[in-house]
Amino acid sequence: MTIQATVDMIEPAPHAATIDRFIENERKKQFRKMLLNRALAAGFGIFVLLAWHIATTGGFVHALIIPSPAATFHATLRVMGADYFWPNVWVTLQEILWGFALGLASGVILGVGVAMFETVRATIYPYLVALQAPPKIVLAPIFITWFGFDMASKIAIAVVMSFFPMFLNTLTGLSSVDPNAVKLMRSLTAGRWKTFRYLLLPNALPIMMAGVKLCWTLAVLGVIVGEFVGASAGIGYLIYAMNFQLDIAGVFSLIIILSLFTLIVYQLIEWLESRVIFWKQL
Amino acid sequence: MSAALIDGQKLSKVYATATGPLVALDNVSFEIKEGEFISLVGPSGCGKSTLLSILGGLEEKSDGTLILAGKHHDAPRPDLGMMFQTSVLFPWRTVRENVRLPGIILGLSAKQQAARCDELLDMVGLNGFGDRYPAELSGGMRQRVALARLLAHDPRVLLMDEPFGALDEFTRETMNVELLRIWEKTRKTVVFVTHNIGEAVFLSDRIFVMTPRPGRLEGIIEVDLPRPRRTDVMRDPRFSELVFDIRRMLGVDH
Numbered sequence: 370m371t372i373q374a375t376v377d378m379i380e381p382a383p384h385a386a387t388i389d390r391f392i393e394n395e396r397k398k399q400f401r402k403m404l405l406n407r408a409l410a411a412g413f414g415i416f417v418l419l420a421w422h423i424a425t426t427g428g429f430v431h432a433l434i435i436p437s438p439a440a441t442f443h444a445t446l447r448v449m450g451a452d453y454f455w456p457n458v459w460v461t462l463q464e465i466l467w468g469f470a471l472g473l474a475s476g477v478i479l480g481v482g483v484a485m486f487e488t489v490r491a492t493i494y495p496y497l498v499a500l501q502a503p504p505k506i507v508l509a510p511i512f513i514t515w516f517g518f519d520m521a522s523k524i525a526i527a528v529v530m531s532f533f534p535m536f537l538n539t540l541t542g543l544s545s546v547d548p549n550a551v552k553l554m555r556s557l558t559a560g561r562w563k564t565f566r567y568l569l570l571p572n573a574l575p576i577m578m579a580g581v582k583l584c585w586t587l588a589v590l591g592v593i594v595g596e597f598v599g600a601s602a603g604i605g606y607l608i609y610a611m612n613f614q615l616d617i618a619g620v621f622s623l624i625i626i627l628s629l630f631t632l633i634v635y636q637l638i639e640w641l642e643s644r645v646i647f648w649k650q651l
Numbered sequence: 652m653s654a655a656l657i658d659g660q661k662l663s664k665v666y667a668t669a670t671g672p673l674v675a676l677d678n679v680s681f682e683i684k685e686g687e688f689i690s691l692v693g694p695s696g697c698g699k700s701t702l703l704s705i706l707g708g709l710e711e712k713s714d715g716t717l718i719l720a721g722k723h724h725d726a727p728r729p730d731l732g733m734m735f736q737t738s739v740l741f742p743w744r745t746v747r748e749n750v751r752l753p754g755i756i757l758g759l760s761a762k763q764q765a766a767r768c769d770e771l772l773d774m775v776g777l778n779g780f781g782d783r784y785p786a787e788l789s790g791g792m793r794q795r796v797a798l799a800r801l802l803a804h805d806p807r808v809l810l811m812d813e814p815f816g817a818l819d820e821f822t823r824e825t826m827n828v829e830l831l832r833i834w835e836k837t838r839k840t841v842v843f844v845t846h847n848i849g850e851a852v853f854l855s856d857r858i859f860v861m862t863p864r865p866g867r868l869e870g871i872i873e874v875d876l877p878r879p880r881r882t883d884v885m886r887d888p889r890f891s892e893l894v895f896d897i898r899r900m901l902g903v904d905h
């Protein structure tokens with residue numbers, strides 16, 4: 370007993386309270402760092418807004434070319450309150466979602482087909498790569514001619530633009546696998562389907578999710594470009610029309626609304642990604 | 652049954668490469684009895700992995716005959732198990748799910764596999780780590796999981812390609828002792844590839860010494876050290892003698 374007590378006095382074991390205090394300190398440090406980072410980001414945003422405000426109200430640039438922040442804000446309220454706004458949003462939204470869904474699905478299906486079946490690869494892979502060579506925007510006018518002024522042509526452009534990154538990322542993901550893992554599956558007499566299900570697909574998911582994000586931004590781009598080239602409805606059409614009428618504040622507000630929408634969905638995909646890929650790589 | 656479990660005669664393997672044919676294995680003949688612990692040693696590129704892949708039915712031989720349990724053998728079989736230098740754990744599966752993978756692939760009874768998995772994790776000293784993910788484990792622990800997975804479907808032959816080659820000396824030695832303990836309990840047939848001559852002598856009944864360009868079986872060394880072995884056999888003069896014999900056979904002593 371007495372010996373034990375002496376030892377304790379000379380060499381106190383790390384005490385629970387000390388450890389708690391240490392963890393508490395670490396947490397505070399991290400919190401302060403996060404606060405600082407937020408403040409820096411917010412500060413920069415305010416700085417840009419201020420510069421914008423001074424440049425436009427101080428007469429450095431013409432209000433017709435760049436509307437002031439306040440004018441843009443008012444324009445946003447005006448545009449969002451207008452009768453024509455929501456029907457146009459609905460058109461663009463449908464085009465984007467269809468384009469994204471079809472681009473994603475065709476990219477995944479063809480990517481899996483090319484990665485898993487030698488005959489599919491031999492047959493179509495050279496064409497898929499060759500088709501990738503021209504910038505796909507050149508197809509926009511042709512698609513308008515083929516599919517008309519309505520949604521179909523915008524969806525087609527979005528699909529053509531968003532397909533390839535999804536296809537390539539699926540193919541790359543399914544192909545970048547540890548050869549020993551493939552050996553292991555073969556040694557367990559796993560066939561093509563089981564190898565796909567238990568090894569190749571989960572292994573490909575991180576790269577595929579990166580493809581999904583690219584696919585999304587390109588689907589939005591494709592639809593807006595399509596609406597610029599020829600449309601009678603949609604956000605791209607509104608931007609084009611307002612620009613023509615020199616309603617630059619209106620154009621600004623539409624760009625901001627569109628960016629916010631794209632960003633929100635992008636964040637949603639990132640959240641989904643963190644759910645799907647819950648593990649850390651070795 | 653005195654016939655060998657594995658009988659390889661005049662096995663050759665030639666790879667077609669950009670610079671012409673490459674002989675990876677040249678006329679290799681051997682027999683392996685059930686329950687034997689065999690090591691393959693030899694310098695890099697002498698065809699150890701190639702031979703192991705052929706034994707696993709993963710790689711086609713170019714010439715020769717290979718018989719396993721009385722039948723010609725040229726395809727993967729569920730009574731073989733493979734382990735590699737890297738753990739090849741699937742990072743999206745927990746330790747337990749990784750160990751249960753062979754059972755799932757082979758369609759074995761889930762209930763039996765669950766019980767066996769706990770037993771195996773116990774055996775490799777990872778009791779309580781079943782729900783961890785591989786990224787949370789050290790390199791040595793990952794190889795332990797790989798060892799448990801190797802045994803999961805209770806294969807008859809274990810084919811191990813430098814399984815402890817990437818581990819530090821201390822961990823490697825611990826793993827050797829544990830592998831021997833497990834082998835003494837289960838008496839499985841083992842073919843164990845290594846660069847480490849001491850490791851081969853410590854573990855094996857017989858050692859196949861291979862030399863490169865082309866990959867040939869230079870000779871077979873009988874390890875007549877008593878079993879069960881503990882690390883103190885390394886002090887046995889016979890141990891150093893065997894190590895020295897193998898070194899001479901490989902031409903590393905001058």
Ligand SMILES: Nc1ncnc2c1ncn2[C@@H]1O[C@H](COP(=O)(O)OP(=O)(O)OP(=O)(O)O)[C@@H](O)[C@H]1O
Pocket residue numbers: 666667668673674675693694695696697698699700701702866
């Ligand atoms: N798929 C392949 N295609 C062409 N050559 C190959 C292939 N696999 C192995 N080789 C060649 O065959 C020879 C034997 O290779 P192997 O991997 O069996 O050697 P090893 O003894 O396992 O070497 P290490 O100790 O470095 O693992 C080497 O020269 C290697 O380059």
Ligand SMILES: [Mg+2]
Pocket residue numbers: 699700701812
């Ligand atoms: Mg090798």
